[in-house]
Amino acid sequence: MMFFNGLGRFYAFEKAHRLDPTSSGRGVRQFKTALLQRLERENNPTLKGRVQRSDTREMQTFYREYFKKYIQALQNTEKADRAQLTKAYQTAAVLFEVLKAVNQTQALEVEPEILRAHDEVKEKTKTLGPYNILPLDPDSANQAIMRYPEIQAAVSALRNIRGLPWPKNHKKKPNEDILDWLQVMFGFQEDNVSNQREHLILLLANVHIRQIPKPDQQPKLDERALTEVMKKLFKNYKKWCKYLNRKSSLWLPTIQQEVQQWKLLYMGLYLLIWGEAANLRFMPECLCYIYHHMAFELYGMLSGNVSPMTGEHIKPAYGGDKEAFLTKVVTPIYNIISMEAKKSKEQKSKHSQWRNYDDLNEYFWSVDCFRLGWPMRADADFFCQPPGSLSYNKNGENHQPSTDLWTGKINFVEIRSFWHVFRSFDRMWIFLILCLQAMIILAWDGGSPSAIFDAEVFKKVLSFFITAAVMRLGQGLLCLCCFLLYFIMFICEAWTSF
Template identity: 45%
Template sequence: MRGQYEHYNILPLYALGVKPAIMELPEIKAAIDAICRVDNLPIPVIRARPDGSNDDSTMPMDRLKKVNDILDWIASVVGFQKGNVANQREHLILLLANMNIRNSAESTNQLHAETVEKLMATIFKNYKSWCDYLHCESNLRFLEDYDKQQMELIYIALYLLIWGEASNIRFMPECLCYIFHHMSREIYTILFETVTGSKEQLEGRDDEFFLREVISPIYQVLMKEAKRNNKGKASHSNWRNYDDLNEYFWSNKCFHDLSWPLNSKADFFRHSDETHETARRGRSQATIGVYKRKSKTNFVEVRTFLHLYRSFDRMWIFFILALQAMIIIAWSSLGPVGVFFNSDAFENVMTIFITYAFLRFLQATLDIILTWNALRNMKFTQLLRYFLKFVVAAIWVVVLPICYSKSLQNPSGIIKFFTKWAGEWYALFQEPNN
């Protein structure tokens, strides 16, 4: 009677007796038949534990793993939990059924080839973009003289199982791409060795292997960094969020540093708590430096109202320049049209370009100040961009007021100051060398 009360979401895959109406739909049957083709896959062997017991058997001996479909096979090879496999099995069947019925007006008991190809393109769009960005070759490879549709379904099922068991790590899409990149290569190697006959026996893994060896170490980093934010009161420069950790996988460095299987001594796993613990034990400063916490990458948010100007600088510049021009025109007795035909009034309106230069200089300065904590981690090209932007803005701040003051016959106020300062600066360079 246990089979009648098996938990399910939409599809009662394990229901006994008369099957529900949804299980009789042709597209559902086609999807189930497609993922149940496992005759040509190597059956993994579950090794007996040292204590003489296994997960689902107390027999102290090696045994072949029972495989019902592609997801069962992947779970046995990689080590996914049973609940995750059940959820993603239903997920994959519904995805295939929905896409299959869209591709054909008539319902058939066979899965169309373009159905799996379109699902592949949808699911792996981000993965292919990630590979292109890092200039690395995609691991979505296929064997000759092998069932291509089956390999496509294996890759799709593998990604869904990784996503389903990733928990909070699924908010780091490039991290999932990194995990899938290496695990898909393992799957391809297994199938290649099966076809060539270079490996006779495939060793399976327990249900918690992926959770224990891949997800838990990364989640521990997330948990430690989340604790450092002091309930949202700590400065953003003192802890790393999802985006900061995910940016680690935006560089080829992750392949060499983190490697596969995951290297526990990689920069990604550095944390300041280890530094304090090492110092407490009295180790040398050189040793402490090895465990220094990995800092932020490209952006460190600073809590200040200046972000209102920096984030919307174009809008503020437009409003300030428009206000300045309207005040000058309103103060003049010539009217909005006559201003442009009077040289003195028109020169006053031209001061908006000086104001624009100062506002751009302010924006370039704020860029440096508000990203100061992340400057040491930026690339040389990024640092050069900030520096050149500041220098060019500073040059215009000096050049425009001087040129404007030179064009006036009787300057006053700040214009007179710039005129006098420019004259003294020019006279200084005109003096003969001693």
């Protein structure tokens, strides 16, 4: 075991150095240094523990023993622990990777027994992947959590892919569901699809189990649960459409048998967009804009629309390539967020000269946001920077913006100053001043707290109501003066620009 640890650390160091030769990544230099120190410390004990003279033969022996001791032993048990078996297969895959790397330096053939074992491991790792709560691979159907009727009903509903137009070159896999279809057509990340599959199943199952009266125990999804989850998911989207006076893209078919499938597709698409949006979740109306267009494209696909040029089913406007949604939709918006953040930190701009998440999201509160088009135009005003300021490209390098269509802040513009400390905490300051006034009165009339019960002293203490009224009047006059000052500044700025 110690021998494998040494070879594994050496392979890890070699791979890290190959990926980042200059050690410029975060924590890479510390990682390499720690590995080198550990290798130097355990070099002699590792050599003493060798059985074979060749590194390749030693690794083959270790791989064979590991496969028999862990994988075959777990397979032979009646109730194999799914988590332990998954971990054993993943470890075996890493072992074979190290074995291949060692074998490149020594011209020795790998034994057929090990190759057969690796083929089995490779096949199993495709299905026994990592999961959060629900093991959805075919070998885990007998797991306790997968026996709940609500879980089975949600899984069965998601696996209804009847009538969906798959691409011609698609290679089908067992137990495909509607989220796999959405991944293929819209180009979502594989791990995001796995996470949102569990998310949607658990949402449906949790609502399904709370229905009154109780639904039948047969594995069939209750329509009431489906409608309730859909209502909660699209509450903000429908409000956004109503606010902008636009019809939503949630159109359902006339054939009753397809309604449930379409609803699940709309919900799955929304969760996949939300799951892959990362920091764009701070911009909910921006997500509504993205979903509005993608749901419309989804409706076109489900309606059987065919491209007149190629004769194939239509695809998303940005293309359905692998990870296309991340690179062509999320990344451009995140880049503009990153540019604005860097401008605020490095250029020390005024607060009114850069946009944060709220300011960028306010762009989608108006019908003007539809000028972005779909796919979003790179030269739109949303992606522009103010004239005379430095923006940043994808590599973080400074460059001058090519246009002056910067939208800036749309609604509220905060003017930050030292006086905001008093303006934001006005109640606290007034309370402290009134307490100070009361304590001065008590101190002047003897200094005893019981003096407040004296009629004359109590009348003097009640004078702090007059002080509070005067301070509130002063605060109101000060706010009015500030408003007039900002209004005059706005008029002068507008006149100058005109």
